[in-house]
Amino acid sequence: MRLTVYVIPQEQGYASPTFTADRTWLHLEARYNYENLRTGSLWFGRNFSVGKNLVFAITPMIGDVFGRTNGIAPGCEASLTYKQLELSVSNEYVFDTSRKSGNFYYAWPQLTYTPVDWLRVGLVAQHTKVFQTKLDIQRGLLVGFSHKKIEFTTYIFNAGFTDPTIVYEVGFSF
Numbered sequence: 001m002r003l004t005v006y007v008i009p010q011e012q013g014y015a016s017p018t019f020t021a022d023r024t025w026l027h028l029e030a031r032y033n034y035e036n037l038r039t040g041s042l043w044f045g046r047n048f049s050v051g052k053n054l055v056f057a058i059t060p061m062i063g064d065v066f067g068r069t070n071g072i073a074p075g076c077e078a079s080l081t082y083k084q085l086e087l088s089v090s091n092e093y094v095f096d097t098s099r100k101s102g103n104f105y106y107a108w109p110q111l112t113y114t115p116v117d118w119l120r121v122g123l124v125a126q127h128t129k130v131f132q133t134k135l136d137i138q139r140g141l142l143v144g145f146s147h148k149k150i151e152f153t154t155y156i157f158n159a160g161f162t163d164p165t166i167v168y169e170v171g172f173s174f
Contacts, residue, residue, distance in 0.1 A: 001017070001018070001019050001020075001171065001172045001174075002017070002018045002019075002020075002169060002170070002171040002172075003015060003016075003017050003018075003169070003170050003171075004016040004017075004018070004167060004168070004169045005167070005168045005169075006165065006166075006167050007165065007166040007167070007168070008165050009162075009163035009164070009165065010163070014033050014037060015033065016031070016032060016033040016034050017031070017032050017033075018030070018031045018032075018034065019031075022047060024047070025046050025047050025048075026045075026046070026047070027043070027044070027045035027046065027047050027059050027061065028043065028044060028045075029041075029042070029043035029045070029061070029063075030042050030043070031043070035065050035069055035073065035092075035094055035106065036065075036067070036068045036069040037068060038067050038068045039065060039066065039067035039068045039069045040065075040066055040067050041063045041064060041065045041066070041073065042063060042064050043061045043062070043063040043064075043075070044061060044062055044063075045059045045060055045061030045062070045075075045077075046059065046060060047059050053082065053083075054080070054081070054082045055079075055080070055081045055082075056078075056079070056080050057078065057079045057081075058076065058077070058078040058079075059076065059077045059078070060074075060075075060076050061074070061075045061076065061077070061092075062074055062075070063075060063092065065094055069094065069096055069098075069102060070096065070097050070098050071094050071095045071096040071097045071098070071102070071103075072094075072095050072097065073092045073093060073094045073095065074092065074093060075090070075091060075092030075093070076089075076090075076091055076092070077089070077090045084113055084114045084115060085111070085112070085113055086111070086112050086114070087109075087110075087111050088109070088110055088112075089107060089108065089109040089110075090107070090108045091105070091106060091107040091108070091109075092105075092106050093105050093106075094106065105127065106126075106127060106128050107125075107126065107127045108124070108125070108126045108128075109124070109125050110122055110123065110124040110125070110142065111123045111124075112142070112144075117146070118145055118146050118147060119143075119144070119145060119146075120142075120143070120144045120146075120153075121141075121142065121143050121144075122141070122142050123139075123140070123141060123142070124139075124140050124141070124142045124155055124157075125137055125138065125139050125140070126138050126157065138157040138158050138165065139157065139158065139161070140155055140156050140157035140158065140159065140164075140165075141155070141156050141159070142154065142155045142156075144169075149172060149173040149174070150170070150171070150172055150173075151169075151170070151171040151173075152168075152169070152170050152171075153168075153169045153171075154166065154167070154168055154169075155167040155168075155169070
């Protein structure tokens with residue numbers, strides 16, 4: 001379970017909970033306020049992973065999007081990990097079944113370095129429909145801390161370009 005809270009300058013912030021379940025190859029996911037505000041989505045995917053020192057993991061998925069936005073969304077979560085470095089991306093394309101002009105692409109790539117087990121730092125970007133800024137792609141930095149089955153990450157987007165957007169994320173593993 002992951003709860004993401006967006007603090008947006010001069011706008012009302014919002015929370016976006018995500019629930020995931022993985023069992024061997026099976027990946028299930030439920031999201032709210034992710035593709036759009038007051039919109040939910042349910043996802044089904046298949047986990048693949050190869051490599052020992054250099055690990056490539058990919059989960060192609062298909063999602064049903066419903067609420068303020070209605071549609072179907074093919075997506076993918078992928079990562080490439082080598083020692084303490086990880087390059088990852090979560091992305092999807094939403095085909096809005098209500099109106100073609102509602103179609104959009106979403107991406108959240110990040111590059112992280114984990115110097116010790118409990119700390120990760122890195123670069124992040126996002127292209128989203130949920131909130132809009134003067135920038136099509138928000139860029140930023142991240143710092144994350146973990147302890148046992150709890151993670152806390154802070155993302156700062158657009159610092160130096162516009163008023164920064166701050167995103168807090170808390171994750172729990174079971």
